[in-house]
Amino acid sequence: LHPDGPESSSYFPFPFQIAIPAVMIPHLTAVGLLEAAVTVFVLLLLFKSQHAITHLSKYTALTLMVILLMLLPSSLFAHDFWIEKMGSHFMVVYGHGSQRLEFDSSKLKMLKAFDLEGREMRVVSEKRAGGVLLKTEASPSLFFVAVDDGYWSKTIYGWRNLPKRKATRVVEAIRSYYYSKAILLWGDICQRPLSEAQLEIVPLENPIKMRPGEVLPVRVLYQGTPLSGVEVEAGDHEKVAVTDKEGIARVKLSKAHPVLSVKHKEPIRNDPDADFLATTSTLTFEVTK
Structure with a gap:
């Protein structure tokens, strides 16, 4: 100097x-x-x-x-489950961004589909390369999937899909669950909270009619209660909004096939194999191009 x-x-x-x-x-x-x-x-x-x-x-x-x-950053280890359109079909996939990884289909604990009237439809699942295919006799309004991703331990060597007592040099351990929805046809069921979902993104307007650049209001609920201060991510874990005190976030749509996700983490009690309960919710839909 x-x-x-x-x-x-x-x-x-x-x-x-x-x-x-x-x-x-x-x-x-x-x-x-x-x-x-x-x-x-x-x-x-x-x-x-x-x-x-x-x-x-x-x-x-x-x-x-x-x-x-x-x-x-925890995003280095972030992989999600979500429902993705593959041609004329829908599949449950696991990965990060454009990456798709194989997973044990037994982790899918609940598969549901609903018609425009909110009635439950029969769903058949089929394991395929890159995911699990979902089949229904008619076009549903909404798909819903619950995934039990088991125990994950964060060690000094990285993340391991093991409970805390079976891993070595553990920094922290989590019990992981995912709840994923896909909207195909807009109906009343798309605006109603699902009792089966512990964590959920509920659109307050019809996203299918929206175009990229428009703003979609959504409400984030945890066990049926609005969750404030939660980051809403899109695509490759890009933060696009934060929920207010009423659990509402306003998301600017940026592409034709968005994947919105939220995460919630809280201490877990009476479980020697995990320190935290980690819950993730994803929402997919198509918007007008």
Whole structure:
């Protein structure tokens, strides 16, 4: 730096009000986490090469790794279940963004379809590559699926689909459930909360008639009660709205095949295999192109 010159440096030729945030913000967020991870890794290598790994150094490194893992964004591990249109059919799929992963179809604990009058219809499921196909004799108004995704433990090595007592070096463990809806034809059933869904996104207007760029009001309910301060995500976990004190969020539609999702996490009691109950709800529909 040159104290007699302008407010800039010889290697970053911008004023301090630009240079300092530009340098500090990355190092206090993603770059800082990466540097911390590299530091821990190098320290472990040094301790190992010198044959001087004491109990203190082991636990110090372990503590640093746990803290780092807790600071990593949860979206790195975010995978969802939702109902997706495949040609003229609908499938329950699992994945993240454009990625589709295979899953155990026995996790599907409830499959329902409703007609325009709100009457329940018979649904037949068929395991296919990339998901589970849903079949009905006539076109339904709404599909609903409940998924029990079991126990997941967040360890220092990453997420494991194991209960807490069967995993090692656990940071936290969750019991995971998903509730997914797909609207095909707008009817009264689409606006009514479903008693089978613990967490639910209820559209307050007909989204099928909307075009990209229009705003869709939705209400988020948890066990039938409006949930405030919840982020509504769309597509590849992009935050698009937050619910108000009445559980209502206003979502600007951005593409023809949106997937809306919300998540809720709370401490769980009397379960030695999980610390939290994690619930996710997804809603899919088509809008006018």
